[in-house]
Amino acid sequence: MQRIILILLLTFAIHLPAQIRKELQRLETKFQQGSINEMADRIPSIKANNEDERAFISHYSAMLKKDKAEALSQHQRVAERYPKTFYGQKSLLEAAIIHSLDRNFTEAQSMLRKINAPQLPQRMYWLAIAAYGMDDYSSAIANAENYLRLSPEGLHAENAMHLICDAYLMQKKYQSALTSLEKITRIKDYDQQYYLYRKGY
Numbered sequence: 727m728q729r730i731i732l733i734l735l736l737t738f739a740i741h742l743p744a745q746i747r748k749e750l751q752r753l754e755t756k757f758q759q760g761s762i763n764e765m766a767d768r769i770p771s772i773k774a775n776n777e778d779e780r781a782f783i784s785h786y787s788a789m790l791k792k793d794k795a796e797a798l799s800q801h802q803r804v805a806e807r808y809p810k811t812f813y814g815q816k817s818l819l820e821a822a823i824i825h826s827l828d829r830n831f832t833e834a835q836s837m838l839r840k841i842n843a844p845q846l847p848q849r850m851y852w853l854a855i856a857a858y859g860m861d862d863y864s865s866a867i868a869n870a871e872n873y874l875r876l877s878p879e880g881l882h883a884e885n886a887m888h889l890i891c892d893a894y895l896m897q898k899k900y901q902s903a904l905t906s907l908e909k910i911t912r913i914k915d916y917d918q919q920y921y922l923y924r925k926g927y
Contacts, residue, residue, distance in 0.1 A: 746779050757786065766790050781813035788817060798824045805837075815843040819852070826852055831859040847876035851886050863893040884913050891924070 750772070757765040769787055774780040781804060788800035801821040808814030818837050825834035835856040841849045850873035857865035870886040870893075877883065887910045894903035907924060910916050 746782050747775070750779065750782055754782075754786075757789075762790070777808060778811050778813065781808035781811040781817075784808070785813040785817045785820075788820065794824060805840075809840075812843055812845065815841050815846060819846055819849055822849075822852055822856075826855050826859070829859060831856040835860070847873055847880065848882060850876060851880075851882040854886065854889055858889060858893060861896075863896050866890075866893045879914070884910060884916055887913070888924075 753765060753768060765786055769783060769790065772779075772783055774783055784800070784804040784807070788797050788804055791797035791800060798821055801817040801824070804817035805814050805821060809818075818841055822834040822837035822841075825831070825837065835853065838849050838853045838856065850869050854866045854869035854873060857863070857869055867890050870890045873880065873886050874883060887906060890906045891903045894900070894906060904925075907921070910921050
């Protein structure tokens with residue numbers, strides 16, 4: 727009986743995602759708030775305790791790269807080395823964003839489709855960007871709507887709504903474009919001036 731319990735515990739432990747230390751969580755929060763120098767100072771001396779922490783260190787080392795090509799290369803390495811970790815997935819997202827901004831939409835789309843972390847709903851927004859860039863307006867609308875469903879008040883919510891409007895315009899569905907544009911007013915602190923400009927006032 728004890729042997730069976732031990733096997734069950736070991737099996738359960740294998741499937742539990744490793745946690746990063748609170749120290750690293752605090753460091754990440756400060757980085758997100760703009761304390762980039764502190765992250766740069768601390769990263770070289772951090773000793774990882776598990777695979778998630780190794781992925782964390784590698785991911786933020788890539789985030790600190792000033793050269794775009796170096797950042798892309800390192801994010802891709804992190805994604806390849808730690809594909810099942812949250813920070814491996816975050817690096818895959820960052821690499822896809824770099825490709826999107828460089829208009830390499832096919833490569834970006836391929837990377838984004840490999841992301842399955844539910845904590846990264848923004849992958850849907852960037853899939854919408856990639857689809858729009860490849861003139862696949864139906865997919866652009868669907869992905870942008872999925873992003874808004876998953877993250878209605880997310881960082882890219884207003885841009886996602888404008889993208890939906892643009893996609894409908896490209897399809898010459900003018901009433902749908904106007905309806906989607908009206909939904910922007912539901913967002914707190916939306917850009918009212920740009921909204922009115924787009925409405926034609």
